[in-house]
Amino acid sequence: MSSFKKRVPSAVVLPAGCRLSAYNGQVLISTGVPSLDDILGGGLPLGTILLIQEDRQTSYGQLLLKYFLRQGIVAGDKCAVVSGDESPEAIVRSLMGIVGEESDPGLTAGDDDDDDDDAKKKKSGPGDNDDKLTIAWRYSNLKKFESGVGERPPAISSRVNAATSNSSKTGAPPTASQVPFCEQFDLTTRISAKALESADTLLIDSGELMRSEEESLDSEVDSDIDSDMTADRNKQEVDLYRKVLEKIRDNLVEGGFSTTMTKNLNDSPAATPAAGLSERHIFRIGINSIASPSWRSKTPHDLYKFLHALRGLLRFSFGAAVITIPAHLYGTPDQRHALDGSTTSPFIHKIEQLCDASVRIESFAGAQTNAASAASAYHGLFHVHKVPVLNALVPSSTKLSILLEGSAKGTGGAAGHNTRSGMGSLGFKVRRKRFAIETFHLPPEGGVGQRRTSAPSDPVVSTKKSSEKPSKESSSTSPSSSPSSTSTSTSSKSASGAPRRTISIGSEAPARHSHSHSHNHNHTHSHTSTTTTDAHDPVPGASGVARKMMGLPPRGLQGAVSSGCSTTSTTSTPASTIATPRPAGPSAFARRPLGQGSSRPPGTPPGGSNPLDF
Amino acid sequence: MSRAVATNYVIYGKASNFERDLFSPHYNHTLAMGYPSLQPHLPASHAPLLPPGIHLSITDTQASDANFLLHHFISTYVKADQPVVLVGLAGILNHYTLVGRKLGVNLTTAKTKGIFHFVDGLTQLTDYSAPNKDFVKPTTTTTTTTAQPQQVTLQYSPNLKDIYKTIEDLVRSIQATSVKQLCLILDDVSILLNCGWPCRDVLALIRYLKLLCEEVNGSLVTLIHADAVMADEVDQDGLVKGVLYEADYIIDVRGLDSGGSRDVHGQISMLRGPGFLRRLRAGQVKEHEWPAVTLHYKVLDNNVDIFAKGFSSGVL
The missing domain is CATH 3.40.50.300 (P-loop containing nucleotide triphosphate hydrolases)
Known part of the structure; x- marks a missing residue:
């Protein structure tokens, strides 16, 4: 033994x-x-x-x-x-x-390499904002x-x-x-x-x-x-x-x-x-x-x-x-x-x-x-x-x-x-x-990287800056593109053959144009922030121009694309005017620019789109 | 009758009974048993001992080690003052002693009394482990304990017959001194096959040991690993089938098909071996003596809970 x-x-x-x-x-x-x-x-x-x-x-x-x-x-x-x-x-x-x-x-001096995310989390204090739960607060005590x-x-x-x-x-x-x-x-x-x-x-x-x-x-x-x-x-x-x-x-x-x-x-x-x-x-x-x-x-x-x-x-x-x-x-x-x-x-x-x-x-x-x-x-x-x-x-x-x-x-x-x-x-x-x-x-x-329930402040600023260029571009191109968009709308009018729809579009389109021009900056901003919740987005991170380069339709067009509309329109604004009359489309909510509450289409549920989201 | 005893046992509570077994000098033999919840499912004719002259074969898998069953038989026999011969091919004496202590038996004193006999089949079994001639075993200076029987060690031999001889000599020497019911336990027959002896020889050894046990009115308990994975190997498969064919009673221990669980460690099936069926046909045993059932088990620190399917503590 x-x-x-x-x-x-x-x-x-x-x-x-x-x-x-x-x-x-x-x-x-x-x-x-x-x-x-x-x-x-x-x-x-x-x-x-x-x-x-x-x-x-x-x-x-x-x-x-x-x-x-x-x-x-x-x-x-x-x-x-x-x-x-x-x-x-x-x-x-x-x-x-x-x-x-x-x-x-x-090496020892620069010793903070390490070790992994856990260690970093531990280093940051317990009262740190990162640890605070924004949803499901009751679990924060666990x-x-x-x-x-x-x-x-x-x-x-x-x-x-x-x-x-x-x-x-x-x-x-x-x-x-x-x-x-x-x-x-x-x-x-x-x-x-x-x-x-x-x-x-x-x-x-x-x-x-x-x-x-x-x-x-x-x-x-x-x-x-x-x-x-x-x-x-x-x-x-x-x-x-x-x-x-x-x-x-x-x-x-x-x-x-x-x-x-x-x-x-x-x-x-x-x-x-x-x-x-x-x-x-x-x-x-x-x-x-x-x-x-x-x-x-x-x-x-x-x-x-x-x-x-x-x-x-x-x-x-x-x-x-x-x-x-x-x-x-x-x-x-x-x-x-x-x-x-x-x-x-x-x-x-x-x-x-x-x-x-x-x-x-x-x-x-x-x-x-x-x-x-x-x-x-x-x-x-x-x-x-x-x-x-x-x-x-x-x-x-x-x-x-x-x-x-x-x-x-x-x-x-x-x-x-x-x-x-x-x-x-x-x-x-x-x-x-x-x-x-x-x-x-x-x-x-x-x-x-995708887990954002509310858009953190810093990333938004950066996306704003990055979206500065496209917004200018779109503002410069929108006048020229608006006729083409109207042409697409007419073509879609003829293609779909739904007269009631086209009437509503015709009535709303001008007002929307003015809004989109005045709130152009806000508009692009709203795009970037809403994309995180967009479940239909095939490429989550891509912004407008990048999407174009990748051959993808602009964000706003998804509802339109799925409904069989032509993708020739380049800016999102006219496309949104096409999409808005469809009350059930998810893109209809996302499209509406800020301060648009008065011109809400009649079919849209009032609680469906919270302006604060944008 | 033994069933009634077993139920009483459960009702009284395990801990107190264990203590009573431990400290009372006049404990009742029928109460001496390893795991109270296992005993009612074992052959009842000679409870708590196994019927004499039988071969109980235990098969297990890696995920569910059936070693706890061996400890049950060791502690049951030692408590009942019946001789046990344990051939430890996989473990050392210390392991069994310490587990025995948890189960309330002192194997060291049992060894001194000549009830418990351990055969070391680990250190010298193969030709690899033949010690260098220069090395010597230390001579224990405490030679006062000469009364203690010498521990038997299985020495390497290319022929398994020599190993049989060693065991036979030991068993016969025990039988010569007492007329009690002996239990011969082989911990892990698979080791013999792994260490290079052919399947045929290992099976012959089992058969010889079974005959020996029948002769001396004892019981043979063998443990063998029978993972489904290993059935691809002809030798291994042959060994498992051969040993099971020699068995009267089979206890099959395996994990749950659905995986692990906190409250159920695996399932344990009581099966009838060919030997049992032969006796049944000859009318030597009654059918109800060994009802073929499948139960669940959970291993605890110093006990094993055996319960019907669906009756785990997590469910009830």
Whole structure:
């Protein structure tokens, strides 16, 4: 029985960068991403394996792995990096820096880059006008909707930064209590040379390992001339997973991370008394793109055995593993081209069973769905397939996780229902200082730019200025165009053959002309403000001239166009005179210029057009 | 009769009964059970124990882990002072001990008393995990507890027969010392298949273990993952079908088709295996002893609620 999983009083000293689960008293380490920690129930429990199913065409999966390793370096843990496709050294060198520590002062000064809209909203005061609701006021008293996990209080990070800078000056390692559970990282910076130097890493290049093993095999074969070459090769092909596992096990045991095995008889392993716990570190294993084509293996059983043995090893040691896998390579033929990149191949499924937790990243860049355009605030979706259930019936994340609770799950076995209920309810976004997994929600329909219940003052001024030119243009062209418009009206008269209509038009047209000339400025203004509510508008943002250039009819003509009138008239004013007699047309309301109440056509309901709207 | 007891149990309230079971030295054996709401749906002839000589096969999916059922049988048997042999291929002893503590049984003392036997099938099962010769297991200095039986570890062997031998030796040694009703639990048969043993051998192992259990008047409980996704694999599909064919009773645990719910974690179906039907035809069992029903369940901290469809706490 391993001593570290026992329910211990909170006074017990923990290894650096660890904390106890509030639910079942397990020792947890951070993945370096607070929201992922939240999903796992506070952190990754010691002795477990987290599987990350990689995204297509992007490398967010590897980014999560880097966060995990970087957090390990912060805590002074031993980090074993296993990689075949990419040299593990490159992965370690490309790790991110800590916020405020390694960045040059210029960058730190202009630090307000960030992080996202939420942060900006938080910066602006609570009494800010932006927060005030213009409709549905009663909801303003409700708690603000939080889709993500709160960031760490800044006090800790500042203290820690001070501590780490101190320690880097004095050369003394930070004590356990000073190491934060989860450091804040800055993706724009690289890990400092000093941190890299002091980091206790173990690099296992599986590709290199494979080559060296093959060479040794080749030499054996060469020496043994009698044997048939190919047969021999088949017999003793390199068992890469075994080699990697042996390396991991050797280092783990020799480093004293195991609680059951030891190198020599004199050391009692883990048996390290409680006092030694504070100096104890964690063995973090990060495996990049396991089971990619560079990990050649004869049967899938090799990987199963690897994971089963790794679990058996980790359960009795101060260690945890994060493994990324290019799951999209393993779909069955019909699933390989699944639009959302989901793979439910038996192979991946079995691997998930052998790991303690499993998540899948689906980036919008690599997906062929059009979800990306709708949800530009996120970089992708985050699916939780399995959460660790250790030493309890219920996974601790159902009790503790804010995110999983928010996405309305909390099921007993796992959060695996997520996959079946279609759209995953978690999304992620990567900002400079954080990898945030949040409750996924679509922005308001039509985008944030279109959400204007009342025209804000500033944009109107700008549209006024921009509409200055067209208004002048129209005023200059309107005299010349008015005859043509009357001609169109007559043509429409003859075409439609509705005498009553034409009479009303004839009576109203002159008055309207004068109005439109005198209120020309206002008129264009009213156009711009009403467009936001115009549901029939095919191009929402385009102003009059731009519409003409795009070959679209002017705004006012829509009713006319739909009613089959000719589109030859260029200005909106005459067109409105055509449209006004049709009482039911929505454009009839929008057309009427300001102060037109007296000349309202008889069929128009009086409340239908509020002059204040214009 | 056992049904009546079970209803009483529910009426009295779970917490108080658990405490009574825990602290009263003379607790009633018929009251000792894991999840009160599950017991009435299990075979009643030897309640709270399983009928001797049967094979209960539990199938589950990834979304709905059926581990809670294993804990039910462990705690029921240990509370009833009947020997349990748990072959842990997926979990370590610590896990079962801590869950057992939540369910009100102390597996550590049960182990010392010789009631609970754990077979470690995790650390040494495959050829990958064969330890380096240099590494030694630390000799526990606390050798005073020599009375405690040595923990059995399944060592790697290319032949599953060796693993059977290990288990058989243990079971027979238990049977030699007591004449009680034994329960042999295999946590996750799927692991054996995944670790490279052929499907045929795994099925043979199950058959051998079943015969062994019949011989020693015990019951065999196996857990196997049976996700629909994995049915594409011939081996996996063959294993699931083969194990189910060997079973007398089948409990199928799966998630809701409609997805997740806060108050219902999944559905649990009591099914009749071929063995049950054989006995039924032979007149050894009555039809009402194992009514085939489908129920819903919800896993709680230290209990599992099993209820009829539509009777979840969210609905009522």
